[in-house]
Amino acid sequence: MSTPVLVIGNFNYSSWSLRGWLALRRAGVTPDLIRLPLDTPEFHEAIRRHSPTGRVPVLHHDDVTVWDSLAIAEYANEIFAEGSLWPAERVARAEARAAVAEMHSGFAALRAALPMNCRARGRRVETTPPVAADIERLQALWGDALARHGGPGLFGPPGIAEAFFAPVALRFRTYGIAVQGAAGEWLARLLADEDVQWWCAQAEAEREVVAAEEVGA
Ligand SMILES: N[C@@H](CCC(=O)N[C@@H](CS)C(=O)NCC(=O)O)C(=O)O
Structure with a gap:
Protein backbone atom coordinates (compact mmCIF):
# COMPACT_ATOMS: atom_id res chain seq x y z
CA MET A 1 0.00 0.00 0.00
CA SER A 2 1.18 3.52 -0.73
CA THR A 3 1.76 6.22 1.88
CA PRO A 4 -1.49 8.15 2.46
CA VAL A 5 -1.55 11.84 1.60
CA LEU A 6 -3.51 14.13 3.91
CA VAL A 7 -4.49 17.59 2.69
CA ILE A 8 -4.73 19.95 5.66
CA GLY A 9 -5.25 23.62 6.46
CA ASN A 10 -3.02 25.68 8.73
CA PHE A 11 -1.68 23.72 11.69
CA ASN A 12 -2.60 26.65 13.93
CA TYR A 13 -6.24 27.01 12.98
CA SER A 14 -7.53 23.88 11.28
CA SER A 15 -9.19 21.83 13.99
CA TRP A 16 -10.73 19.30 11.61
CA SER A 17 -7.34 18.71 10.00
CA LEU A 18 -5.85 17.97 13.41
CA ARG A 19 -8.58 15.41 14.11
CA GLY A 20 -7.97 13.52 10.88
CA TRP A 21 -4.20 13.61 11.28
CA LEU A 22 -4.31 12.43 14.91
CA ALA A 23 -6.56 9.51 13.99
CA LEU A 24 -3.99 8.44 11.39
CA ARG A 25 -1.15 8.85 13.91
CA ARG A 26 -3.10 6.73 16.43
CA ALA A 27 -3.21 4.07 13.73
CA GLY A 28 0.58 4.28 13.40
CA VAL A 29 0.48 6.11 10.06
CA THR A 30 2.55 9.18 9.19
CA PRO A 31 0.84 10.58 6.11
CA ASP A 32 2.53 12.86 3.64
CA LEU A 33 1.02 16.30 4.12
CA ILE A 34 -0.18 18.90 1.63
CA ARG A 35 -0.75 22.10 3.57
CA LEU A 36 -3.10 24.69 2.10
CA PRO A 37 -3.33 27.89 4.19
CA LEU A 38 -7.00 28.66 4.93
CA ASP A 39 -8.66 31.82 3.70
CA THR A 40 -6.24 32.38 0.81
CA PRO A 41 -6.74 32.33 -2.99
CA GLU A 42 -4.24 29.45 -3.05
CA PHE A 43 -6.53 27.41 -0.79
CA HIS A 44 -9.65 27.96 -2.87
CA GLU A 45 -7.80 27.29 -6.11
CA ALA A 46 -6.13 24.08 -4.91
CA ILE A 47 -8.74 22.47 -2.66
CA ARG A 48 -11.20 21.80 -5.47
CA ARG A 49 -8.63 19.52 -7.06
CA HIS A 50 -8.59 17.46 -3.86
CA SER A 51 -12.08 17.52 -2.38
CA PRO A 52 -15.62 17.80 -3.69
CA THR A 53 -16.58 19.80 -0.58
CA GLY A 54 -13.77 22.34 -0.85
CA ARG A 55 -12.85 21.61 2.75
CA VAL A 56 -9.98 20.07 4.65
CA PRO A 57 -9.00 17.52 5.73
CA VAL A 58 -9.10 15.18 2.78
CA LEU A 59 -7.22 11.91 2.53
CA HIS A 60 -5.88 10.32 -0.64
CA HIS A 61 -4.80 6.70 -0.41
CA ASP A 62 -4.30 4.46 -3.43
CA ASP A 63 -7.58 4.76 -5.35
CA VAL A 64 -9.55 6.21 -2.40
CA THR A 65 -10.41 9.82 -1.55
CA VAL A 66 -11.95 10.46 1.88
CA TRP A 67 -13.21 14.02 2.38
CA ASP A 68 -14.36 14.21 6.00
CA SER A 69 -12.48 13.95 9.30
CA LEU A 70 -14.73 11.29 10.83
CA ALA A 71 -14.64 9.20 7.67
CA ILE A 72 -10.83 9.55 7.69
CA ALA A 73 -10.77 8.31 11.28
CA GLU A 74 -12.94 5.34 10.31
CA TYR A 75 -10.68 4.61 7.34
CA ALA A 76 -7.59 4.75 9.57
CA ASN A 77 -9.31 2.43 12.05
CA GLU A 78 -10.32 -0.09 9.40
CA ILE A 79 -7.33 -0.08 7.05
CA PHE A 80 -4.39 0.60 9.39
CA ALA A 81 -5.44 -0.26 12.94
CA GLU A 82 -7.47 -3.48 12.73
CA GLY A 83 -10.34 -1.81 14.53
CA SER A 84 -8.30 -0.87 17.60
CA LEU A 85 -9.12 2.86 17.48
CA TRP A 86 -12.55 2.09 18.92
CA PRO A 87 -12.85 0.33 22.30
CA ALA A 88 -13.08 -3.47 22.14
CA GLU A 89 -15.85 -3.54 24.72
N1 LIG B 1 -17.24 18.08 8.54
C1 LIG B 1 -15.97 18.43 7.96
C2 LIG B 1 -15.61 19.87 8.29
C3 LIG B 1 -14.38 20.34 7.58
C4 LIG B 1 -14.17 21.84 7.70
O1 LIG B 1 -15.11 22.62 7.99
N2 LIG B 1 -12.92 22.28 7.45
C5 LIG B 1 -12.59 23.70 7.45
C6 LIG B 1 -11.22 23.94 8.09
S1 LIG B 1 -11.04 23.36 9.72
C7 LIG B 1 -12.42 24.19 6.04
O2 LIG B 1 -11.98 23.46 5.17
N3 LIG B 1 -12.73 25.46 5.78
C8 LIG B 1 -12.43 26.06 4.54
C9 LIG B 1 -13.60 26.75 3.92
O3 LIG B 1 -14.72 26.55 4.39
O4 LIG B 1 -13.35 27.53 2.98
C10 LIG B 1 -14.94 17.44 8.49
O5 LIG B 1 -15.19 16.86 9.56
O6 LIG B 1 -13.91 17.19 7.84
Whole structure:
Protein backbone atom coordinates (compact mmCIF):
# COMPACT_ATOMS: atom_id res chain seq x y z
CA MET A 1 0.00 0.00 0.00
CA SER A 2 1.18 3.52 -0.73
CA THR A 3 1.76 6.22 1.88
CA PRO A 4 -1.49 8.15 2.46
CA VAL A 5 -1.55 11.84 1.60
CA LEU A 6 -3.51 14.13 3.91
CA VAL A 7 -4.49 17.59 2.69
CA ILE A 8 -4.73 19.95 5.66
CA GLY A 9 -5.25 23.62 6.46
CA ASN A 10 -3.02 25.68 8.73
CA PHE A 11 -1.68 23.72 11.69
CA ASN A 12 -2.60 26.65 13.93
CA TYR A 13 -6.24 27.01 12.98
CA SER A 14 -7.53 23.88 11.28
CA SER A 15 -9.19 21.83 13.99
CA TRP A 16 -10.73 19.30 11.61
CA SER A 17 -7.34 18.71 10.00
CA LEU A 18 -5.85 17.97 13.41
CA ARG A 19 -8.58 15.41 14.11
CA GLY A 20 -7.97 13.52 10.88
CA TRP A 21 -4.20 13.61 11.28
CA LEU A 22 -4.31 12.43 14.91
CA ALA A 23 -6.56 9.51 13.99
CA LEU A 24 -3.99 8.44 11.39
CA ARG A 25 -1.15 8.85 13.91
CA ARG A 26 -3.10 6.73 16.43
CA ALA A 27 -3.21 4.07 13.73
CA GLY A 28 0.58 4.28 13.40
CA VAL A 29 0.48 6.11 10.06
CA THR A 30 2.55 9.18 9.19
CA PRO A 31 0.84 10.58 6.11
CA ASP A 32 2.53 12.86 3.64
CA LEU A 33 1.02 16.30 4.12
CA ILE A 34 -0.18 18.90 1.63
CA ARG A 35 -0.75 22.10 3.57
CA LEU A 36 -3.10 24.69 2.10
CA PRO A 37 -3.33 27.89 4.19
CA LEU A 38 -7.00 28.66 4.93
CA ASP A 39 -8.66 31.82 3.70
CA THR A 40 -6.24 32.38 0.81
CA PRO A 41 -6.74 32.33 -2.99
CA GLU A 42 -4.24 29.45 -3.05
CA PHE A 43 -6.53 27.41 -0.79
CA HIS A 44 -9.65 27.96 -2.87
CA GLU A 45 -7.80 27.29 -6.11
CA ALA A 46 -6.13 24.08 -4.91
CA ILE A 47 -8.74 22.47 -2.66
CA ARG A 48 -11.20 21.80 -5.47
CA ARG A 49 -8.63 19.52 -7.06
CA HIS A 50 -8.59 17.46 -3.86
CA SER A 51 -12.08 17.52 -2.38
CA PRO A 52 -15.62 17.80 -3.69
CA THR A 53 -16.58 19.80 -0.58
CA GLY A 54 -13.77 22.34 -0.85
CA ARG A 55 -12.85 21.61 2.75
CA VAL A 56 -9.98 20.07 4.65
CA PRO A 57 -9.00 17.52 5.73
CA VAL A 58 -9.10 15.18 2.78
CA LEU A 59 -7.22 11.91 2.53
CA HIS A 60 -5.88 10.32 -0.64
CA HIS A 61 -4.80 6.70 -0.41
CA ASP A 62 -4.30 4.46 -3.43
CA ASP A 63 -7.58 4.76 -5.35
CA VAL A 64 -9.55 6.21 -2.40
CA THR A 65 -10.41 9.82 -1.55
CA VAL A 66 -11.95 10.46 1.88
CA TRP A 67 -13.21 14.02 2.38
CA ASP A 68 -14.36 14.21 6.00
CA SER A 69 -12.48 13.95 9.30
CA LEU A 70 -14.73 11.29 10.83
CA ALA A 71 -14.64 9.20 7.67
CA ILE A 72 -10.83 9.55 7.69
CA ALA A 73 -10.77 8.31 11.28
CA GLU A 74 -12.94 5.34 10.31
CA TYR A 75 -10.68 4.61 7.34
CA ALA A 76 -7.59 4.75 9.57
CA ASN A 77 -9.31 2.43 12.05
CA GLU A 78 -10.32 -0.09 9.40
CA ILE A 79 -7.33 -0.08 7.05
CA PHE A 80 -4.39 0.60 9.39
CA ALA A 81 -5.44 -0.26 12.94
CA GLU A 82 -7.47 -3.48 12.73
CA GLY A 83 -10.34 -1.81 14.53
CA SER A 84 -8.30 -0.87 17.60
CA LEU A 85 -9.12 2.86 17.48
CA TRP A 86 -12.55 2.09 18.92
CA PRO A 87 -12.85 0.33 22.30
CA ALA A 88 -13.08 -3.47 22.14
CA GLU A 89 -15.85 -3.54 24.72
CA ARG A 90 -19.36 -3.10 23.31
CA VAL A 91 -20.75 -0.49 25.73
CA ALA A 92 -17.57 1.61 25.69
CA ARG A 93 -17.51 1.41 21.88
CA ALA A 94 -21.11 2.56 21.56
CA GLU A 95 -20.53 5.46 23.95
CA ALA A 96 -17.26 6.44 22.27
CA ARG A 97 -19.05 6.60 18.93
CA ALA A 98 -21.83 8.70 20.45
CA ALA A 99 -19.30 11.13 21.98
CA VAL A 100 -17.36 11.44 18.72
CA ALA A 101 -20.60 12.00 16.78
CA GLU A 102 -21.59 14.65 19.33
CA MET A 103 -18.26 16.41 18.75
CA HIS A 104 -18.53 16.07 14.98
CA SER A 105 -21.97 17.65 14.79
CA GLY A 106 -22.22 19.68 17.97
CA PHE A 107 -20.67 22.33 20.22
CA ALA A 108 -21.38 24.96 17.59
CA ALA A 109 -21.42 27.86 20.07
CA LEU A 110 -18.04 26.96 21.52
CA ARG A 111 -16.52 26.34 18.10
CA ALA A 112 -17.72 29.68 16.78
CA ALA A 113 -16.77 31.77 19.82
CA LEU A 114 -13.46 30.09 20.68
CA PRO A 115 -11.66 29.21 17.44
CA MET A 116 -8.76 26.80 17.67
CA ASN A 117 -5.56 28.83 17.84
CA CYS A 118 -2.83 26.44 19.00
CA ARG A 119 -0.09 28.98 19.54
CA ALA A 120 -2.15 31.63 21.37
CA ARG A 121 -2.27 31.79 25.17
CA GLY A 122 -4.04 33.99 27.69
CA ARG A 123 -6.96 34.83 25.40
CA ARG A 124 -10.22 35.87 27.08
CA VAL A 125 -13.66 35.67 25.47
CA GLU A 126 -17.00 36.52 27.05
CA THR A 127 -18.72 33.29 28.02
CA THR A 128 -22.25 33.58 26.67
CA PRO A 129 -24.87 31.14 28.01
CA PRO A 130 -24.63 28.85 24.92
CA VAL A 131 -20.81 28.73 25.23
CA ALA A 132 -21.07 28.07 28.97
CA ALA A 133 -23.53 25.24 28.24
CA ASP A 134 -21.10 23.69 25.75
CA ILE A 135 -18.24 23.90 28.26
CA GLU A 136 -20.42 22.37 30.98
CA ARG A 137 -21.51 19.55 28.68
CA LEU A 138 -17.91 18.78 27.67
CA GLN A 139 -16.78 18.64 31.28
CA ALA A 140 -19.67 16.33 32.18
CA LEU A 141 -19.07 14.11 29.16
CA TRP A 142 -15.36 13.73 29.91
CA GLY A 143 -15.80 13.21 33.66
CA ASP A 144 -18.56 10.66 33.15
CA ALA A 145 -16.66 8.71 30.48
CA LEU A 146 -13.50 8.51 32.60
CA ALA A 147 -15.48 7.40 35.66
CA ARG A 148 -17.39 4.77 33.69
CA HIS A 149 -14.52 3.32 31.68
CA GLY A 150 -11.54 3.75 34.00
CA GLY A 151 -9.15 5.67 31.71
CA PRO A 152 -6.49 6.34 30.65
CA GLY A 153 -8.43 7.50 27.58
CA LEU A 154 -12.05 8.62 27.79
CA PHE A 155 -13.33 5.17 26.85
CA GLY A 156 -10.38 3.03 27.96
CA PRO A 157 -7.41 2.96 25.58
CA PRO A 158 -6.97 6.34 23.83
CA GLY A 159 -8.42 6.30 20.33
CA ILE A 160 -10.65 8.28 18.00
CA ALA A 161 -12.30 10.09 20.92
CA GLU A 162 -8.96 11.64 21.90
CA ALA A 163 -8.34 12.66 18.26
CA PHE A 164 -11.72 14.33 18.15
CA PHE A 165 -11.49 16.20 21.45
CA ALA A 166 -7.86 17.33 21.04
CA PRO A 167 -8.83 20.62 19.35
CA VAL A 168 -11.16 21.40 22.26
CA ALA A 169 -8.33 20.64 24.68
CA LEU A 170 -6.20 23.18 22.80
CA ARG A 171 -9.03 25.72 22.94
CA PHE A 172 -9.32 25.26 26.71
CA ARG A 173 -5.60 26.04 26.98
CA THR A 174 -5.78 29.09 24.70
CA TYR A 175 -8.79 30.61 26.46
CA GLY A 176 -7.78 29.59 30.00
CA ILE A 177 -10.72 27.29 30.77
CA ALA A 178 -9.88 25.20 33.82
CA VAL A 179 -11.07 21.61 34.19
CA GLN A 180 -10.90 19.89 37.57
CA GLY A 181 -10.42 16.29 38.66
CA ALA A 182 -9.94 13.26 36.43
CA ALA A 183 -11.10 15.19 33.36
CA GLY A 184 -8.45 17.85 34.04
CA GLU A 185 -5.77 15.16 34.32
CA TRP A 186 -6.96 13.54 31.09
CA LEU A 187 -6.85 16.95 29.37
CA ALA A 188 -3.27 17.50 30.57
CA ARG A 189 -2.25 14.07 29.25
CA LEU A 190 -3.82 14.86 25.90
CA LEU A 191 -2.00 18.20 25.64
CA ALA A 192 1.27 16.45 26.51
CA ASP A 193 0.76 13.76 23.85
CA GLU A 194 3.76 13.75 21.51
CA ASP A 195 1.66 13.96 18.36
CA VAL A 196 -0.35 16.90 19.73
CA GLN A 197 2.95 18.55 20.68
CA TRP A 198 4.38 17.94 17.20
CA TRP A 199 1.30 19.55 15.61
CA CYS A 200 1.59 22.56 17.95
CA ALA A 201 5.28 22.95 17.08
CA GLN A 202 4.31 23.20 13.39
CA ALA A 203 1.68 25.79 14.35
CA GLU A 204 4.32 27.83 16.18
CA ALA A 205 6.44 27.89 13.03
CA GLU A 206 3.63 29.17 10.79
CA ARG A 207 3.50 32.85 9.91
CA GLU A 208 -0.02 33.23 8.44
CA VAL A 209 -2.54 35.13 10.54
CA VAL A 210 -6.28 34.65 9.90
CA ALA A 211 -7.82 37.71 11.53
CA ALA A 212 -11.25 36.14 12.00
CA GLU A 213 -9.74 33.36 14.09
CA GLU A 214 -7.76 35.73 16.33
CA VAL A 215 -10.22 36.48 19.12
CA GLY A 216 -9.86 37.41 22.78
CA ALA A 217 -6.49 39.15 22.52
N1 LIG B 1 -17.24 18.08 8.54
C1 LIG B 1 -15.97 18.43 7.96
C2 LIG B 1 -15.61 19.87 8.29
C3 LIG B 1 -14.38 20.34 7.58
C4 LIG B 1 -14.17 21.84 7.70
O1 LIG B 1 -15.11 22.62 7.99
N2 LIG B 1 -12.92 22.28 7.45
C5 LIG B 1 -12.59 23.70 7.45
C6 LIG B 1 -11.22 23.94 8.09
S1 LIG B 1 -11.04 23.36 9.72
C7 LIG B 1 -12.42 24.19 6.04
O2 LIG B 1 -11.98 23.46 5.17
N3 LIG B 1 -12.73 25.46 5.78
C8 LIG B 1 -12.43 26.06 4.54
C9 LIG B 1 -13.60 26.75 3.92
O3 LIG B 1 -14.72 26.55 4.39
O4 LIG B 1 -13.35 27.53 2.98
C10 LIG B 1 -14.94 17.44 8.49
O5 LIG B 1 -15.19 16.86 9.56
O6 LIG B 1 -13.91 17.19 7.84
